[in-house]
Amino acid sequence: MNNRSRKEKQMCTMIATSTVVNGVGKGAEGWFPITRATVAYDHSTHGNADHALLLDFANYDRGVDARLAIELDLASSKALLNDLQAAIEAAETVSAPRPAAG
C-alpha cells in the first residue's frame, strides 16, 4: 500500500486520518480493489468498549458498503502496529537491491 495522499480528518473525538492506498481486500462478495484506508479512534459500533480504534479499508467508487471494517482495542492496535512495522522492515530488507558483486 502506498501513501499517495494523507489528510487529517476530524470526527467526534477529532482523531481520524484517511489515506489513499493501493491494495485489495476480500469482502462478502469476494476480492475488490481497496483505494482508501481510514484510521480513527471513535465510538465503537460493536464490542464492549465505548471507543475503539476503527480501521476502514474501502473503495467508495463501488458503493458505500464496499468496506472492510475492523474495530480493535488499543492494546491490540499497538500489537498490530508492532507487527506491521516489523513485517515492513523485514520486507524492505529482503527486497532491497543487492550490492554489485566484486
Added chain:
Amino acid sequence: MWNNFRTDERLGVSAETITFPGGNDDAIHAYVAQPIAGGQVPGIVAVHHAPGWDEFYQEFSERLSRHGFTVICPDLYCRFGHGTPDDVAAKVRSQGGVHDDRVIADCQAASRWLRSLSTSNGKVGIIGTCSGGRHALLAASRVRDFDAVADLWGGGIIMSPDQLSPARPVAPIDFTSQLEAPLLGLFGNDDHAPSPEHVDIHEAELKKFGKNYEFHRYDGAGHGFFYYHAAAYRHEQAMDGWSKVFAFFDKYLKA
C-alpha cells in the same frame, strides 16, 4: 418526567422517514415522530451523532415525541449515499465529516419545516448528543431559529488551532456571544471529549456573556451515558438526564 402519564390519556406517536427540503433546498431524508393526540405542540430538531443517522436516533426521537413534541431528525449524511448507518458513517469519516455550514443549513431548514406544520405552537428546540450536541449548539448560536438548545456531551466545543479543519473552521465556543436561546448541557465527569476542564471553560464563557444556561455534570459517567446499546450506558445518570431534558424543553417550548 418519564413514566408519569395518565393511563386514561390518548397515547402514542406516529413515526416515519420523510423527504423534506434541507439546506440549499436539497431533498434529504429525515425521521419524524409526532404525537397522535393532536393539538398545538412544540417542535424539536434532533441532531444525530457521529455514528450516523441510526436506530438510536429513531428511538431518541420517538421518546422525545412521546413527551409532547414533534421531532424531526434530518439525515445529515444523506448526500453521501445510502447503506447501513455504520457504512455511511465510515464514508463520512473518511471524508472528514460534514461541513459545519451544511449541518447548520439542514437544521435551520428542519426548524422551518416544523414551524410550517399546522400542529406547531410556534416554538422549536434543538438537541444533539456527541457531535450532534456540538452541532446543536453551533446551529443555535449562528441562526435565530431555535427557542432552546440542549447539548449532550458535545465534544469539540473548544478546539485548539490544530483541531480546526476545512469542515470545522471555527470552534463553537467562539460564537458564544451570539447565542440567544437558553442552553441545557449534560456532561459526564469521566468524559475526555469534552473533559470537565473543557466544560469549565465553556461555562466561564457563558457567564462572561451573561447567557441563560444550566449545566449538569454527572459523576460515574463518561461519554454517551444515554447510549443503552453501549457499554457507556449509566442508567441512573441517564434517567436523571432525561428528566432534565424534559423539564428544560417543557419550560422553554411549552410555556
